Amino acid sequence: QALTGASPLILFCDDAHELLPEFREAPVRQLEFAPLTADILIAVLQASHSATGRIDEAATRAALPDEGALSQLDMVQLLLALRASTARDVAAQIAQMAQTAKDASSSATGGQSQRSGESAGAITDQIAARISGNSPAHETARRMVADLCAWQAGELDWADCSRSLLLYGAPGTGKTWLARSMGAAADVHFLQASFAEWQAAGPLNTMLGAMVESFDKAIKSAPCVVFIDEIDACGSRLDGSAHNRNYRTQVINGFLEQIDRLMRSEGALLIGACNFPETLDPAILRDGRFDLKCEMPLPDRATIHVLLSRGLGERLAPDELDALSTEATGKTPAELDAAIRAAKSDARHLGLSLDAALLRKHLRIDAVDPKILRRIALHEAGHTLMAQHLAPGSVRKITLTPTGGETQRAALPAALTKVDIEDELATLLAGRAAERLVLGDASNGAGGPQNSDLALATRLALDLETRLGLGGEGLTHTDASVPQLLTDQARRLRVHKHLQKAEARAMEFLKARQADLNALAEELVAKREVSGEEAAKIRIL
Structure with a gap:
């Protein structure tokens, strides 16, 4: 499309061989950027780390590695180093990265033999250095990279490797960073694509062609890490809206086909990212496509x-x-x-x-109304106490912010009974119940977005009724969107009764633990973050 116009056209790429042959010949002019040198880095540091343009240039140059090592830095390494507070600290971090790379016994050459000369300890150290963090998402990423490295060394069959991971959570929590770090830790190719990028290619056939091209490149680039961003943009075939239904169905079918192709090949780790996994088509989430699912949490106070x-x-x-x-x-x-x-x-x-x-x-940290902060703290404390009672040890961390809170819990087991589902409903509605119990009324804190307490509880109660064979509709399986399912007034009433019962159950439990509820809320207001272990110790007799 760009070629049909008269405007100047500039193409950027890491390697000229990525371009079509026509673009590598006259009349296309090629300009190759120089690799990073000490002079270039000094000029950058004078602009980024000094208000006057002056830095301790002699000390900074002395701390830098040789220019051969500088030219090997990737963008992630450079950006991480540039976060240091002084120019000399930037140089010291770059020197440390260069030494780490030098100490590695081999570099990426492709194929399974790449890691054969490296010790397990060296690989583990490299992975830990690249992927820091103690959340389940970070730990899962480290294990997947370790499996890939073991496969490259010929120590593990590909069939035994964990190959796909879905990262979900709020924007800005570092999903893209973690995927990139996995590629860097494994020392393999990193490829990134997104639904927005594919859709920008043009109409449906062109969009599907761009998708196929991305997966073709991934299969040819193995060993590699493939990152697909904004997966929730594809929607679900269960969406009740008739608008663009045919387009959406073809896009999802095409995506499923490409995932299956990639999973049949060897050497590629597939990492997907989205904000709301519950909006994805169930076929995308099933095992064999995205085997592992991890929430990308907000950083804790220490981080x-x-x-x-x-x-x-x-x-x-x-x-x-x-x-x-x-x-x-x-x-x-x-x-x-x-x-x-x-x-x-x-x-x-x-x-x-x-x-x-x-x-x-x-x-944007402003003075917070103490009343609002206490309400949020009571809400999260309600979730925590109910979860600890019904599933001891499931609470990992409780976080309080000026605009809301978050209670991080272990994922639900794959096999759920009706009792398990009713326990989860009570936990989801315990925050609202805590507000009503102590303050006399509930706020809008339980409602709102697709991952809110009420949205999750409604979806779960609907699943109990329509999809899991555990409710009033017996063994009948009905798969449709939430709005579509709730148009049936009898079904809507049954779902409402499930939610009412769950909130009443939470209220009754919290009445007997009201002193503990208030104590945990006070601790949250004071610290803003409490671990599950700390919360479990709060018990006022």
């Missing part, structure tokens, strides 16, 4: 402290950094990074002091 410390250096006193880390609980890595960059920009261009007040401004 926020590390991110702020790395970005700010020693500009804040330890007590200020501690306080800011607590106040920033609930922020995503993307929000923290953007705030640090904006604060540094203000400090450079407006002559302001880079202090906690300026960071609070860009993090």
Whole structure:
């Protein structure tokens, strides 16, 4: 399409061989960017790490590795190093990365023999260095990369490897970063695509062709990590809307076919990302396509402290950094990074002091109404106490933010009985019940988006009735969207009764634990983050 117009056309690529042959010949002019050198890096640091354009150039150059090592840095490594607070620290981090690469006994050459010369310890250290974090998502990523490395070394059959992972969660939590880190940790090709990219290619046939091309490239590039972003953009064939139904069905069918192709080949890890997995077509989620599903959590207070410390250096006193880390609980890595960059920009261009007040401004941390904060804390405490009672040890972390809260729990087991489902309904509605019990009424905190308490509870109660053979409709299986299923008034009434019963059950339980409820809420208000282990110890007799 671009070629049919008269406008100048500029193409960017990592390797000229990625282009069609026609674009590698005259009259197309080719310009090759120079690899990273010390001079280029110094010029960047003068702009990024100094308000005056002056840095300790001699010390920075002395700390840098040779230019051969510099030219081998990838963009992720460079961006990570540039997060250091001073130019000299950037150089030191780059030197450390170069030394780590030098110590590795082999580099990516493709095929299973690549890892045969590396010790298990060296591979484990490289994986841990690239993929830090203690959430289930990070641990799963490390295991998948370890399996891929073992397969490359000929120590593991591909059939025994975990090959696909769906990462879901709020925007900005680092799903793309984790996928990229997996590619870097395994030292293999990283390929990225998205539904937005495919759809931008043009009408349906062109869009499907772009999708096939991405998967063709992935199969040819193995060993590799393939990252597909915005998977929820494809929707579901169960969506009751007639609008674009034929288009949506063909897109999903095409996507399923390409996943199956990739799963039949060897050497490619498939990583998908979305915000709301419950909106995906069930066929996408089934085992054999995305075997593993992990929520990408918000960073905990300790991680926020590390991110702020790395970005700010020693500009804040330890007590200020501690306080800011607590106040920033609930922020995503993307929000923290953007705030640090904006604060540094203000400090450079407006002559302001880079202090906690300026960071609070860009993090949008305002004084919070204590009443609202307590309501949010009571809501999360209600979820926590109910979950601990019905599934001891399932609560991992409770987080309180100025605009909401989050209770992280272990995933539900694959096999659920009616009792299990009723327990989950009670846990989902315990937050609302806690508000009503202590404050006399409930807020809108349980409702709203597709991952809200009420949305999840409604979907689960509907599944009990229509899909799982455990409700009033007996063994009949009905698969449709939530709005479509709720048009039946008798079914709607049965779902409402399930939810009413669950909330009443939660209310009765919390009445007997009201002192514990208040104590946990107070702890949350004070700390903004409480681990599941800490919460389990709160028991007022």
